[in-house]
Amino acid sequence: MFAISFRNLLLHLSRMVYGRVRSAGVTAAATYALLCCAAAFLFWGVVFLHVLNIHDGHGRAYYEMLPGTFAVIALVPPAVIAVGVRTAIGLLQLRPWARFLSMVWAGVCITLSLSLIALRPFETFVIPRHFVSQGILARQMVSISFVFMLLPVSVWWLFYFRTRTVKLQFEECEGALHTPVIPGSDKT
16 A cells, blocks of 8 residues: 555656756855855844844833834845845756846945945954954954955856856756756656
8 A cells, every 4th residue: 555666766866857957157156145145044143133132221122112123124134035045046947037136146245345345444354453342343354254255256256147158058948948857767
């Protein structure tokens, strides 16, 4: 009654092959995007937990004092992170909209990084501890890590996703190429 044939088990454990080949650069970009989204989600969690624990002198919580700001802090970052995760998955699936969205992400990141360097230059290099407070030093470290993490990658993505070979990978094909082909099955 519960017997499962060995051939069916092997079909589910075998490697799936897609009709298009994904380059290592696209895979690396998608993996980096997933890792950045995971780091951003953890960072947002720490900030959100801190915001939940803020109380004024009368015992009112932050969400009672500024409900609109709290709603933005609670809803916008997870939504942006979810779009980033979906873009990374789209890159792994070679979806054309994911390539376009990756270039948009890269443009936004390079704009934010360069504006941080131009408008807040003292936050993008370390000032010795005896000149500034611990809070300013922590903000500088976050700013420096933001620039170091996103600026080189955004420049790479802007150039990489515009190359001819990458564009060919993401070209829209028939629906048959989006469905997996299992080696050893009748649909090879």
